[in-house]
Amino acid sequence: MRIVIQRVLSASVDIAGLRKSAIGSGMLILVGICDEDTDEDIEYLCQKIVKLRIFDDADGVMNLSITDLLTSLSPDSLSPSPGILVVSQFTLMASTRKGNRPSYVHASRPDFAIPMYEKFVARLSALFGKPVQTGTFGADMQVALVNDGPVTILLDSQLRDRF
Numbered sequence: 001m002r003i004v005i006q007r008v009l010s011a012s013v014d015i016a017g018l019r020k021s022a023i024g025s026g027m028l029i030l031v032g033i034c035d036e037d038t039d040e041d042i043e044y045l046c047q048k049i050v051k052l053r054i055f056d057d058a059d060g061v062m063n064l065s066i067t068d069l070l071t072s073l074s075p076d077s078l079s080p081s082p083g084i085l086v087v088s089q090f091t092l093m094a095s096t097r098k099g100n101r102p103s104y105v106h107a108s109r110p111d112f113a114i115p116m117y118e119k120f121v122a123r124l125s126a127l128f129g130k131p132v133q134t135g136t137f138g139a140d141m142q143v144a145l146v147n148d149g150p151v152t153i154l155l156d157s158q159l160r161d162r163f
Helices: 039-051 066-072 110-128
Strands: 002-015 018-023 026-032 062-064 083-088 141-156
Touching: 002 039, 002 083, 018 083, 026 110, 039 066, 039 110, 062 066, 066 110, 083 110
Parallel strands: 026 083
Antiparallel strands: 002 018, 002 026, 002 141
């Protein structure tokens, strides 16, 4: 499983001109799934996402996770709580080793990828402690974001020992 995490000030997904999902500050996560992915990959990535310290503390140092931000909000806070938006993106599994046309042979077919994507979203929601927003698997989506920093992190569960 390969993911791209982007720290955002805002992100949204539109499908056929209609807003499907939107968040304010938080994370936009693009997810690519391959046939070798397992529940262990989902657990590894979801644990990493909620603990990844990519948000600034009071001193402007990236020292806080998204769950730190969520738990630090006071009940009377006027600030919206951080969110996570997850979008499936089979093109993350592209191979560009030969020629100039990407090959997507490593991307899983929907019969495998959809249940894995749904498990990923459910597990991430459980660890995050609130619902995760999503796109629609396989849809032609228009994804908009304002990257904060910019901060963009690539994680690949098959290469976890290399990054």
